[in-house]
Amino acid sequence: MTDLRLTSEDQATLNGERGAAAGMAMAVLVRFCAALGAGGLLDIARTHIDGCLYHGQAGLDFVDRLVALGGKVQVPTTLNVGSVDLIHPELMRVKREDESPMRRLMSAHLALGCAPTFTCAPYQTRFRPRFGEQIAWGESNAIIFANSVIGARTNRYGDFIDLCCALTGRAPAWGLHLDANRRGQILYEIVGLSASLAASDSLYVAVGLVIGEKSGDHLPVINGLPPPRDEDQLKALGAAAASAGSVAMFHAVGITPEAATVGEAFGGRTPDQTIAISEADLAQALARLxxxxxxxxxxxxxxxxxxxxxxxxxxxxxxxxxxxxxxxxxxxxxxxxxxxxxxxxxxxxxxxxxxxxxxxxxxxxxxxxxxxxxxxxxxxxxxxxxxxxxxxxxxxxxxxxxxxxxxxxxxxxxxxxx
Missing domain, CATH: 3.30.499.10 (Aconitase, domain 3)
Incomplete structure (x- = not known):
């Protein structure tokens, strides 16, 4: 296990000198780093919280505890979707007593100072990160978009950990935050596309499904992808890949910012594996959908x-x-x-x-x-x-x-x- 190196500021936060809520959040991060084998923490510029969706009392209890301890986020923090459409409540088919904790969970995050974005696409808001910026985002499609399309840096942060990062302004110095872990590992070569499929939105969904199903925890590089019409096609690719698998980042050669060439995408290394993707493979992926x-x-x-x-x-x-x-x-x-x-x-x-x-x-x-x-x-x-x-x-x-x-x-x- 890697020894965790805390700065004096981290230690002060852990000791409760910056408030009980921040101390609780730092204690969670310290244990999380130990589980990962991360050697330290790094500053982050913003966070996106995935925990607004109500899954049970435990999530509400956790956030309520941070509110009761006076917690406030330390960096600009956006919120993922909740369980209630607050703007169109008439659409909801939920009993009032069941809806109450859903609303309370959303409100509790606002009490911590989070922005009421309630969107799974924070990259479409004024809180969009910049290339190279260190962030801590939850929500699988937001994570893969930030890493791949923007070139910001985040791991796949789940409920509670993302909020702990927000309350401390720190995240584990590990995984996709680090240069060495952003290099490609598997090369996907797209071959034999017809003109009709190359011009469709379905192509990007299908490619995402294929690389999601086949990549495991390896970082995929896609070569031969037609230039997208807009970011929305890359959004669809990333969302499909993150749904069908655990992909948190992809490189598309000549398209995404860290992959001008195949060599750059792999950091000069040889791919561990090369997989051809044919039009038949893509059609089969869509047929399974x-x-x-x-x-x-x-x-x-x-x-x-x-x-x-x-x-x-x-x-x-x-x-x-x-x-x-x-x-x-x-x-x-x-x-x-x-x-x-x-x-x-x-x-x-x-x-x-x-x-x-x-x-x-x-x-x-x-x-x-x-x-x-x-x-x-x-x-x-x-x-x-x-x-x-x-x-x-x-x-x-x-x-x-x-x-x-x-x-x-x-x-x-x-x-x-x-």
């Missing part, structure tokens, strides 16, 4: 997992105007409250109700009771939603492109392709 055939009736559409960005909304709105889906097939769109406010400010939100669009903020439809009683298929363009929703909320999922989802809502049945 959704076995629903075309023509199947659908009951709803769910978009925005991770949360819809402004760019995604502005791709969706023209499709709604073109296909004009009706209200009998609701289209739930999970999005951040800041994004929703901007759509409201510009007037783009006003017409959406006529197309059956139901914006969801502060939470996500695959983790909380929002969808109406569903007897049938829910369609989505999200690899993450399709991966988790069957187990989480017991629905049957059809996967398709964004345009497919809107066309299907208009038709009332799964409609994919031209």
């Amino acid at each position: 959704s076995k629903v055939p075309d023509g199947s009736p659908i009951s709803a559409v769910s978009l925005g997992t991770p949360h819809f960005s402004l760019d995604e909304w502005r791709r969706l709105i023209p499709l709604l105007r073109r296909y004009r889906p009706q209200r009998n097939i609701p289209i739930y769109v999970n999005t951040g409250r800041d994004t929703l406010s901007e759509l409201d400010r510009t007037g783009e939100l006003a017409e959406l109700h006529d197309f059956g669009v139901r914006p969801v903020a502060d939470t996500c439809t695959y983790v909380t009771a929002i969808l109406k009683e569903i007897e049938g298929v829910v369609m989505t363009n999200s690899g993450k939603w399709a991966y988790y929703a069957p187990g989480n909320i017991g629905v049957t999922v059809a996967f398709g492109e964004l345009e497919d989802c809107v066309r299907s809502a208009a038709a009332g049945r799964v409609t994919r392709g031209s």
